[in-house]
Amino acid sequence: MTRIASVTPVAPVTAVTVVGLDAAGAPPHPALAPVLATAGLVVGAARHLAAVPVPAGADTITLGPLAPALRRLAAAVDAGVPAVVLASGDPGLFGIVRRLRAAGLPLRVVPAVSSVAAAFASAGLPWDGAAVVTAHGRDPRAAVNACRALPLVAVLTAPGAGAAELGAGLIGWSRRLLVAEHLGTAAERIRAVTPEQAAAETWADPHVLLSLADPVPAGLAPADAVRVGSADAPPADAVPSRGATGGMRADNQPAAAPIGGWALPETRYAHRDSMITKSEVRALVVARLRPRLGRLIWDIGAGSGSVGIECALLGAAVVAVEQDPEAGATIQANAAAHAVHVRLVTGRAPAALADLPEPDAVFVGGGGVDVLTAVVARQPERVVLTLAALDRVAPAVGLLRAAGYTVEGSQLSAARLADLPGGSIRLAATNPVVVLTGERP
Numbered sequence: 001m002t003r004i005a006s007v008t009p010v011a012p013v014t015a016v017t018v019v020g021l022d023a024a025g026a027p028p029h030p031a032l033a034p035v036l037a038t039a040g041l042v043v044g045a046a047r048h049l050a051a052v053p054v055p056a057g058a059d060t061i062t063l064g065p066l067a068p069a070l071r072r073l074a075a076a077v078d079a080g081v082p083a084v085v086l087a088s089g090d091p092g093l094f095g096i097v098r099r100l101r102a103a104g105l106p107l108r109v110v111p112a113v114s115s116v117a118a119a120f121a122s123a124g125l126p127w128d129g130a131a132v133v134t135a136h137g138r139d140p141r142a143a144v145n146a147c148r149a150l151p152l153v154a155v156l157t158a159p160g161a162g163a164a165e166l167g168a169g170l171i172g173w174s175r176r177l178l179v180a181e182h183l184g185t186a187a188e189r190i191r192a193v194t195p196e197q198a199a200a201e202t203w204a205d206p207h208v209l210l211s212l213a214d215p216v217p218a219g220l221a222p223a224d225a226v227r228v229g230s231a232d233a234p235p236a237d238a239v240p241s242r243g244a245t246g247g248m249r250a251d252n253q254p255a256a257a258p259i260g261g262w263a264l265p266e267t268r269y270a271h272r273d274s275m276i277t278k279s280e281v282r283a284l285v286v287a288r289l290r291p292r293l294g295r296l297i298w299d300i301g302a303g304s305g306s307v308g309i310e311c312a313l314l315g316a317a318v319v320a321v322e323q324d325p326e327a328g329a330t331i332q333a334n335a336a337a338h339a340v341h342v343r344l345v346t347g348r349a350p351a352a353l354a355d356l357p358e359p360d361a362v363f364v365g366g367g368g369v370d371v372l373t374a375v376v377a378r379q380p381e382r383v384v385l386t387l388a389a390l391d392r393v394a395p396a397v398g399l400l401r402a403a404g405y406t407v408e409g410s411q412l413s414a415a416r417l418a419d420l421p422g423g424s425i426r427l428a429a430t431n432p433v434v435v436l437t438g439e440r441p
Helices: 032-037 044-049 067-079 096-102 115-124 141-149 163-170 193-198 280-287 306-313 325-335 369-377 390-402
Strands: 015-020 040-046 059-062 081-088 109-110 131-134 152-156 175-181 189-194 207-213 296-300 317-322 343-346 361-364 381-389 405-411 415-420 427-429 433-439
Touching: 015 032, 015 067, 015 096, 015 317, 015 381, 032 081, 040 044, 040 067, 044 059, 044 081, 067 081, 067 096, 081 096, 115 152, 115 175, 115 189, 115 207, 131 141, 141 152, 141 163, 141 427, 141 433, 163 175, 163 207, 175 193, 189 193, 280 306, 280 361, 280 381, 280 405, 280 433, 296 306, 296 369, 306 317, 306 325, 317 325, 325 343, 361 369, 369 381, 369 390, 390 405, 390 433
Parallel strands: 015 081, 015 109, 040 059, 040 081, 131 152, 296 317, 296 361, 317 343, 361 381
Antiparallel strands: 152 207, 175 189, 175 207, 381 433, 405 433, 415 427
C-alpha cells in the first residue's frame, strides 16, 4: 500500500507592500488600488497619504521619525494585517526600502520612475555610465568629490546640500551642471549652469543635480535636450557643447575604489608561513591586472587569496585556483573577512583550469612552465606572474613572446622600516621578486 504523507499547510508571510508614487502626480501603478483596498495600515508622508484613496477603515501613520512606523509595521506583519508604505519614485534607490529591510520586514516593492531616471529622461541624456550618489542626510563632501572625480554623476540633493552648495564645491573643476527642479510638473525646469552660477542661485527643493565633465563627452548633451519649463530654451551659452569629447570610460563603468584601499598589509590576511604576496609586490601586480567591473581574473596558486581578493575589491569577478584544501579554506575566510565573493577551485593547475570560463587577465603566483603554457593557450588579454628564481625568468619571457605577447618586467626589492633597541630604526629587506607582464597586442 502506498502511503500519502499529510502536509501541514504553512501560512504565507504577510509582506509589506512598498509603492512608489510619481512626484508629478501621474496615475499610480495599477497594483496600488487592490493593495490599498485590503490594507489595514497605510504609512507615508502627508503629501503621499493625501494623493491616494486610503480606505476608510485603515489606520494611517504620517511619517516623521521612522522608528514608530517600523514598530507598527512589524506588529501588522505579525498579526497578518496587510500594510502599505507610500514613497516617492523608486523607493529602492536611496529610499525607504533599505531601512525596512534592515528592520527585517518582508517586502513587496512596486516602484515608480525614480527622480534620477526622470532627470536624465527630461534632459534627453543616456545614463548607463553614470554614478548615482546622494547628499541627503549625510556629509555632502562625498557627493562633491564624486562630481570632481567622475565625468557623469547624478546627485540626489537635500536642503543645505543642493546645487548651490555642490556648485560652490566644484568651482575650479571643469564641470557643467544640469539642475532639474519640479520634475514632471508644469513648473519643471532643467537648467544648464556653471558651478559658479549654481552657487549663486537659490534652487527649489527637492531637485536633482547632474554633473558632466566639461568638455562634455560626445553624445551626452545635444543642444536641444535641455529645457526650461515646457517651451522655453536655455540661453545658448548655458547649453553644453555638441560633439565634445571627454573622460567617459569606454566600459561605461564609474570608478569604484574600495573604501579601505588596496595593497593592504599582510596583517589584513590570514596566511601560513608567510605564503602571501607582499603588499609592495601586490600593488604592482593588481595594477598590471587592471581589475574592474566586467572583467574576470584568474588567481592561480592563490595561497592566501590576497591578489584575487583585492581584484574583487576593485569590482572584478575572480576565480582562485589552489591545490591545497587548507589554503583554500584560508582563501574563503579571507574573502569573507573582506566582504567579497571569490570562486574557489580546489585542484592542481593546469588540469584545474580546463573547465574555467575565459579570463580577461591571469595572475600566476604558483606553478611551472606547464601552468604558464596552459594559461597563454587561452589567450587572455594580460598575464602577470611573479618569480623569485632568476633562472625561471628567461623561459617565461620566451614562452610569453612565442605566444604573441609583448613582455615587460621589473625586479622589486623593498626594504621596510624596523625598530631597533634604544629607539633606532633600521631597514629590513624583503625577498626580491621579478614581476613579468605579458599583454596581447
